Amino acid sequence: MDKVIPFLMFQDGKAEEAMNFYTSLIEDSEITSIVRYGSNEAGEEGTVFQATFTIKGQEFMCIDSNVKHAFSFTPSFSIYVACNTEEEIDELYGKLKEGGQTLMPLGNYGFSKKFGWLNDRFGVSWQINYV
Template identity: 80%
Template sequence: MKKVTPFLMFQDGNAEEAMNFYTSLMEDSHITKIVRYGANEAGEDGTVMQAVFTLKGQEFMCIDSNIKHPFSFTPSFSIFLTCNSEKEIVNLYEKLLEDGQALMPLDEYGFSKKFGWLNDRFGVSWQLNLP
């Protein structure tokens, strides 16, 4: 095995918007590669056939699915962020929560100084921790 990479499948043509949003929130994060569907291909012209982006050095792959599936993201798989400060965790939580859903509001739960869990506006689940 060469490596393991988390893979996100978006179904509403918003993979690129999500990547741009995520990489704008975290330093040392960027989009590495985007391959788009062209005219007369399986997906909608210009949407993401396959893309790679990194968040703080962790590589992710994603696509805009050209098939509508009866499922979406699930919070049982989430992206876990270990934050460095109160300001950072509050800022990230608030931005990721915009038009999303809080699963565990930012608070002290006994296992960390501050923790929050949410689904963002794209349906991706995030856990934020301040140890």
């Protein structure tokens, strides 16, 4: 076994938009490869056949699914981010929350100084913690 990589499947041609959004929010993050569907292929031309990106060194893979599934992302799997300052958590949580859904608003829940859980506008779940 070489490695284990979280894999995100987008269903509405949003993979590239999501990667650009995530890598713009967190320093030391980048899109490392994109392979797109071409003309006359199974997916919509120009959408993501397969891509990889990193967030703070953690590698992810993603696709734009060419098949519409009856399921999407679930909060039972989330991306966990440990923030070093209160300013950092406030800014990141605020940007991820835009167009998304709050699961637990930023607050002190007794297990950390400040914690929040949300689904972003793409449906991906994030836990943001101020440690």
